[in-house]
Amino acid sequence: MLSTEQLQQFEQDGFIVLPDFVERARCEELQAHVDALLVGLDGSGEACVFSTTDPSHGANEWFLGSADKVRWFFEDGAVDEDGNLTRAIPEAVNKLGHAMHDLDPVFDSFSRTPELAEVAGDVGFVDPKLLQSMYIFKQPGIGGEVICHCDHTFLWTEPQSVIGFWLAIEDATLNNGAMWALPGGHRQSAKSRFRLVDADDRSKGTTTDVFDEVPYDTDGLVPLEAEAGTLILLHGTLPHYSAANASNKSRHAYTLHVIEGTANYLSDNWLQRPPDFPLRGF
Numbered sequence: 001m002l003s004t005e006q007l008q009q010f011e012q013d014g015f016i017v018l019p020d021f022v023e024r025a026r027c028e029e030l031q032a033h034v035d036a037l038l039v040g041l042d043g044s045g046e047a048c049v050f051s052t053t054d055p056s057h058g059a060n061e062w063f064l065g066s067a068d069k070v071r072w073f074f075e076d077g078a079v080d081e082d083g084n085l086t087r088a089i090p091e092a093v094n095k096l097g098h099a100m101h102d103l104d105p106v107f108d109s110f111s112r113t114p115e116l117a118e119v120a121g122d123v124g125f126v127d128p129k130l131l132q133s134m135y136i137f138k139q140p141g142i143g144g145e146v147i148c149h150c151d152h153t154f155l156w157t158e159p160q161s162v163i164g165f166w167l168a169i170e171d172a173t174l175n176n177g178a179m180w181a182l183p184g185g186h187r188q189s190a191k192s193r194f195r196l197v198d199a200d201d202r203s204k205g206t207t208t209d210v211f212d213e214v215p216y217d218t219d220g221l222v223p224l225e226a227e228a229g230t231l232i233l234l235h236g237t238l239p240h241y242s243a244a245n246a247s248n249k250s251r252h253a254y255t256l257h258v259i260e261g262t263a264n265y266l267s268d269n270w271l272q273r274p275p276d277f278p279l280r281g282f
């Protein structure tokens with residue numbers, strides 16, 4: 001699937017952009033499926049705001065218990081001080097996560113394609129496991145910023161193995177919050193690790209171990225504009241970022257995080273599957 005040049009580029013930059021990887025019509029099918037799921041949503045109850053700038057979601061069971069669920073998370077700006085939604089649910093959702101690829105047949109078939117499996121083999125996976133899936137909405141107007149981070153911080157294996165498979169479901173442009181990445185930044189080790197305080201009791205919440213206080217050099221970030229159907233691979237230690245969506249167009253994306261089956265997935269990572277719900281490959 002990937003040429004030698006593309007693999008060299010991935011090694012050099014820590015990311016690679018593959019336009020037209022999935023047909024636009026397939027993206028539209030997935031989007032229509034998500035629209036249908038949202039119609040059935042009940043926004044009341046214990047739903048959680050997802051924010052990378054406010055760590056309070058870390059202690060939330062809705063978030064920490066989502067490894068084997070299909071759950072929705074709301075935008076920061078879509079919930080008022082009393083916890084009520086300030087806009088209709090389809091415009092308030094931040095993302096769906098984190099096991100659609102195993103629980104929802106439409107997501108399953110979108111995620112487990114021969115092409116994605118081949119790319120995983122090309123970038124070196126021997127026994128790839130699909131750890132988590134997210135459908136990200138990046139809503140017009142309120143779609144919040146995602147701070148500069150690397151995915152290894154959140155999905156730690158030893159040795160490091162996570163790679164992000166990011167698929168544009170809608171066009172991602174400079175106006176609606178396209179991703180940005182730091183070319184070559186994956187050669188730095190992760191600056192922090194987000195983990196459970198206590199691997200045996202997630203009600204104790206999460207904490208972040210900081211190894212390096214110096215922030216990433218965000219001056220070097222380059223935009224990764226992507227038309228619908230584009231696949232972007234992100235190395236696990238690659239710093240990446242996306243701005244808030246200040247436009248009037250959404251920027252839907254679907255991500256899969258894949259780890260090496262032989263690597264040690266740490267027991268105090270925030271995302272923990274129950275023993276009866278093992279990880280599967282492509």
Ligand code: FE2
Pocket residue numbers: 149150151164240
């Ligand atoms: Fe990320």
